[in-house]
Amino acid sequence: MSIELIDLKKTYGSTKAVDGVTMAFEEKKLTILIGPSGCGKTTTLKMMNRLIERTSGDILFNGISIDQINRIQLRRGIGYAIQEIGLFDHMSVFENIAVVPRLLKWAERDIRQRVVELLDLVNLDPDEMMKKYPAQLSGGQKQRIGVARSLAANPEIVLMDEPFGAIDPINREKLQDAFLEIQQQVQKTILFVTHDIREAIKLGDKIAIFNQGKLAQYDDTLEIVNNPANSFVEDLLGSDRALKGLEIVRVKEFIQSGSYAMKMEEETKVSDGIEWMKQNQRPFVYLLNSKERLVGYATMKGLSKEDPHDLVKNHSKNSESLQPFSNLLEGVTQMMTAGVSTCPVVDVRDRFLGVIELTQIFDVMSSYQSAKED
Amino acid sequence: MQITIEGLWSYFTDNWAYLLEKTGEHLVIFVISWIIAIAVGVTIGIVSTRPGKERLGKSLLTITGAAQAIPSIAVIALVFIFMGIGPLPAIFSLFLYTLVPITFNTASGLLSVSPAVKEAAKGMGLTPMQILFRIEIPNSIPAIASGIRTAAIINIGTTTIASAIGAGGLGEIIFIGMRLMSGVRIMAGAIPVAILAITIDIALGQVERMILPKGLEISKNRNA
Numbered sequence: 321m322s323i324e325l326i327d328l329k330k331t332y333g334s335t336k337a338v339d340g341v342t343m344a345f346e347e348k349k350l351t352i353l354i355g356p357s358g359c360g361k362t363t364t365l366k367m368m369n370r371l372i373e374r375t376s377g378d379i380l381f382n383g384i385s386i387d388q389i390n391r392i393q394l395r396r397g398i399g400y401a402i403q404e405i406g407l408f409d410h411m412s413v414f415e416n417i418a419v420v421p422r423l424l425k426w427a428e429r430d431i432r433q434r435v436v437e438l439l440d441l442v443n444l445d446p447d448e449m450m451k452k453y454p455a456q457l458s459g460g461q462k463q464r465i466g467v468a469r470s471l472a473a474n475p476e477i478v479l480m481d482e483p484f485g486a487i488d489p490i491n492r493e494k495l496q497d498a499f500l501e502i503q504q505q506v507q508k509t510i511l512f513v514t515h516d517i518r519e520a521i522k523l524g525d526k527i528a529i530f531n532q533g534k535l536a537q538y539d540d541t542l543e544i545v546n547n548p549a550n551s552f553v554e555d556l557l558g559s560d561r562a563l564k565g566l567e568i569v570r571v572k573e574f575i576q577s578g579s580y581a582m583k584m585e586e587e588t589k590v591s592d593g594i595e596w597m598k599q600n601q602r603p604f605v606y607l608l609n610s611k612e613r614l615v616g617y618a619t620m621k622g623l624s625k626e627d628p629h630d631l632v633k634n635h636s637k638n639s640e641s642l643q644p645f646s647n648l649l650e651g652v653t654q655m656m657t658a659g660v661s662t663c664p665v666v667d668v669r670d671r672f673l674g675v676i677e678l679t680q681i682f683d684v685m686s687s688y689q690s691a692k693e694d
Numbered sequence: 695m696q697i698t699i700e701g702l703w704s705y706f707t708d709n710w711a712y713l714l715e716k717t718g719e720h721l722v723i724f725v726i727s728w729i730i731a732i733a734v735g736v737t738i739g740i741v742s743t744r745p746g747k748e749r750l751g752k753s754l755l756t757i758t759g760a761a762q763a764i765p766s767i768a769v770i771a772l773v774f775i776f777m778g779i780g781p782l783p784a785i786f787s788l789f790l791y792t793l794v795p796i797t798f799n800t801a802s803g804l805l806s807v808s809p810a811v812k813e814a815a816k817g818m819g820l821t822p823m824q825i826l827f828r829i830e831i832p833n834s835i836p837a838i839a840s841g842i843r844t845a846a847i848i849n850i851g852t853t854t855i856a857s858a859i860g861a862g863g864l865g866e867i868i869f870i871g872m873r874l875m876s877g878v879r880i881m882a883g884a885i886p887v888a889i890l891a892i893t894i895d896i897a898l899g900q901v902e903r904m905i906l907p908k909g910l911e912i913s914k915n916r917n918a
Binding site: 371393394397400408409410412423453454455469479 | 808810811812813814815816817818819820821824829832833835907908909910912913916
């Protein structure tokens with residue numbers, strides 16, 4: 321379903337909360353609405369399910385004016401999640417998620433199946449969770465239920481108002497990661513309000529930046545990070561813009577697949593490892609087992625003393641690795657922490673895919689830097 | 695005033711029919727005024743707290759909060775001035791007096807449902823009526839039920855006093871006892887009132903536990 325805002329305005333007395341916003345949201349993408357408090361982002365969001373009535377302008381769903389759509393039906397067709405979550409304390413987790421499907425008169429069997437599916441999706445154990453009550457859940461669990469509830473009736477559009485705003489930073493990161501995975505699976509048109517620029521860059525396919533009720537810039541996330549339209553956007557992005565930009569670039573685009581690893585067989589000896597390094601002119605080698613799984617690494621110095629199989633035993637947990645979906649910021653952090661300039665990339669089963677080099681990441685960063693100087 | 699167990703016992707055995715009749719009157723007056731007060735009080739509580747009327751609800755809380763401090767005898771005396779004596783003025787004054795805690799608790803329970811919960815419900819597409827009956831009222835059950843229970847206890851006690859304006863009931867025995875300086879009669883009226891009050895309190899306590907949604911019971915125990 322397409323959503324368009326046309327010269328949307330909301331005034332309270334003489335205050336212009338939203339002052340002529342015109343934009344079209346991209347379907348199946350996550351669009352962030354961000355800006356300082358009072359910038360109109362939340363008001364804009366809430367006008368879309370008519371929790372706030374607009375003063376003028378129009379909102380079109382598939383070209384149909386919001387006025388033509390019954391308010392209650394409209395809301396039932398749009399998912400809604402808020403920072404305070406607003407779980408219903410007197411209802412079990414199951415009942416909380418089932419609210420909208422029940423309003424839509426789904427068959428009880430379908431509802432049950434959907435609840436199980438959604439709990440799986442938000443990474444909670446359905447059997448354990450369904451019968452629990454909100455009072456028995458942790459903050460992070462409640463938030464996940466809130467997200468599950470907003471997706472319950474399989475709406476095409478989901479409105480989220482700072483859904484992770486009240487969560488501590490560590491759990492927040494986890495929820496964001498989980499949320500990205502969920503969005504990859506469900507592909508909803510999500511409009512997501514936040515005031516946290518890191519969250520915006522991490523989650524958003526597109527970002528709409530609001531300032532004093534007006535749209536300051538609206539573009540793809542990468543484009544915004546690369547080319548802030550004005551000093552307001554630049555300030556919002558912060559001076560560490562280049563570092564933040566690393567967060568949206570995935571490791572998978574930079575995997576080097578040259579010869580970095582040696583497969584070990586039963587008969588592999590120390591001398592084979594040394595020979596390999598000499599031949600490939602490298603000071604180290606990643607060691608793979610017979611199933612191509614990364615099991616460790618060896619340096620020239622290390623190998624002169626030990627047999628590679630021993631090395632694997634001794635160093636098996638020692639080797640840092642990244643996954644294709646890790647972002648470059650995680651990559652640079654990991655390499656800096658480990659004090660290495662090359663990091664192996666493995667898939668979910670630990671199979672070796674290649675490496676990523678620190679110098680590549682620096683190249684990406686300097687491209688942001690030069691964009692700023694332009 | 696001599697009160698002996700034997701004296702009391704013989705009064706009970708000799709006058710059981712009369713006592714039963716007075717207990718019946720007492721119960722009828724209590725039940726009628728209490729039920730009407732529940733209906734009216736809960737309604738006022740709901741109407742005054744509908745979206746957009748929250749300020750009305752809050753001023754109602756202030757008024758009913760203060761009204762709870764008015765002594766029951768004052769209400770009865772006032773009603774007596776306008777309506778005279780008999781069961782009807784008694785029922786009316788009891789209704790007025792019991793209305794206060796019920797309205798207060800209903801309004802305060804409904805107003806204490808978190809705005810986030812109401813916003814979530816609204817945003818999900820519940821109609822105002824569905825929000826009221828599926829969200830707000832279930833969440834306010836602890837407050838509403840305790841208001842109704844308190845009202846019942848106050849009502850049973852106050853019904854005793856209402857006998858002063860010719861309502862009948864167990865208070866009548868007490869008032870006669872006072873006039874005759876008969877401790878036995880006073881006790882013969884007071885004991886059944888106490889038993890009635892305690893029994894109804896316990897019974898309503900049970901009902902309250904039964905209708906309390908499980909999720910709220912859990913959160914109550916967590917907070918305790």
